[in-house]
Amino acid sequence: MGEVADGLDAPAFRFAVRTAGVMLFVSGSFAALWAVAVVGGVPGPDVHWRVVVFTVGVSAVGFGAVLLLLGRRTPKWLLFAFPQVTAGLICLPPLVSHESTPAGSILLVWPVLFAGYLLPERVAWVTLAVSLGLLVAVALRKHTSDAVATSVEVGLSLVATVYITVHLRRNNRALVATLRREARTDPLTGLANRRAFDDLLEREFGLYERHGGPMALLAIDIDHFKRLNDCSGHPAGDAALVALAAVLAAHVRHGDSVARTGGEEFAMLLTDCPAGVAQRRAHALLAVVAAESAAWPDPITISIGVAAIPDHAGAPAELVTAADTALYAAKAAGRNTVAAA
Template sequence: MEGRDRGTEQWAARAVGGRLMIAAGVLVSGITALSDLRHESFEPTTRLLNYVLSALAVLFGLLLLRSPGRVPYWLINVLPSISAIMVCIPTAVDKSPSPLGPLLLTWPVTFAAAVLSARTAWITMGVVASAFAVLASVSRGVDGVVLWVEVCASLTVICWMVTRLQAQSNRLRTMLANLARTDELTELINRRGFDESLAREHSRHVRGGPPMGLLLIDIDHFKRVNDSWGHQAGDQALRQLGALLSEMFRTMDVVGRIGGEEFGVLIPDCAPGQAARRAQELCDAVRTRTRDWPHPITVSVGVATSQDTKASPDELFALADAGLYAAKAMGRDRVGTVATPSR
């Protein structure tokens, strides 16, 4: 569903949908009982429908709140439509127009537009319009058609406004999420985004997927660049290296800036030998292609591969880090390879 994840859907169905069903049931039955006490009772048919549907709404709401398992996906989508039909029936057959029914119809429409998808909201709106039109025209004639036009016009405006606000909110959340996972200098993903990608790929590997390769890349003697030519030169070198990494690796590979002068590359579907070859190609390319840069650099690369599904993402990262330190100890501008030990 657009702009929603399954966790939000479950929360909406339980916490919001269940409570709305209970509140609607209690409100309708309470108003019906109050009308009886004031001797202003609804029509007998409407009165009976109000009590029956109120009891069903409360029962259904309690079931949603107390359900031990996940609420089925289809039920989440049809919940607003079911609620709307339950409201339409007594409202349409009531011979004396009451503002209660049209008011309650705003609840399922607003619920669908606010916490579900725009498609579900407009489907709910269509169900409301269709059900109310049939029932009102059959039971109330011309007066029912007039009431239908008034109610549908108001609900359409509400649905449009709420879905529009939700779309803007979703875009803003997506933009903020991307900013939280993007390195401002290189426009690569940052450490947070890289760790999330590593966790996802590790989970896929544990479920039976192919091994992955992890490269940790560190610019050799980067402090000399900052000390000799200034931090602007260092920032330029970082941006250029980030662009070079993005160019050399596939779209499916994850390239990120881990922090400072350190970068990471996550290579899905990668055998140990292949990861080492890619790392060596990177070392050679940086050494060769940066000769034309204002401030040439070289890099050291640590390599680790996930052959053992019991190795956690942190352990895999530590192995790649150990390979990086080994490369630096051997003189820099080279690759240090560490494979996951068997258990």
């Protein structure tokens, strides 16, 4: 199970199912044992009330057991229905009788909290609406001032719980998305970093294995970059890296990718591109960089190594090695040139 709809990935989905199952199983067991203890002689409400509580407890245990047994195979709709069903089970005893469980309707906080933090926002708001509706029904059923006051207090608590939980979850998601993006982005150039590029290469190779079609890799390196840093300073070197990144990004096709894979090293992945076409594109890049950098404070040239699948490699690691070897050959040939694997 890879991705689940509504923004829940597989680990989050499994955790939500497991949490729901445990909550139902444990709380249902306590409710059933409490009802049995009352029947066994502990002072408490009438027998009809005890039977209702026992039935609710057994139902919760059964629902929880189903979720725990299904695990990752749990249908999405069943997980999303869990908080509403739980709210109904909590409010069932006072709806069929004037009596209430020891904890009462405040237990509605748990399904609302679960939906707000672990499920999509729409499920959280639906759960809140269902819970508020049940509270109104309980207040009308008891028809006392105390019941109305309790329902209002609990209802306000549920609204605050959903609002705060959903707001915190949005902030957490935004923070996680930012951290993930920063972990896969080179901070200087804004291009993908080596980690992101390796993942992309693996993904594109998987597509190649399923659908065929050649793919090529250009290993790009700035010529005499150390000399540039030594003579003009590191700020000048950084400026050259940023400017080159912009040129490469501007001359990449839709569907292709470019990344900064090292200090002055870049890589361009060309999908559906045979070796011959990749070489011609490498020569064109060489000319573009030389022409555009002529107006920079510190003009540069680049060397490019070209390798392709299936011509030069049969796996991602082999493709990278072949392109790097070709890059070394281009530098050995005098730099500012293209060499193929």
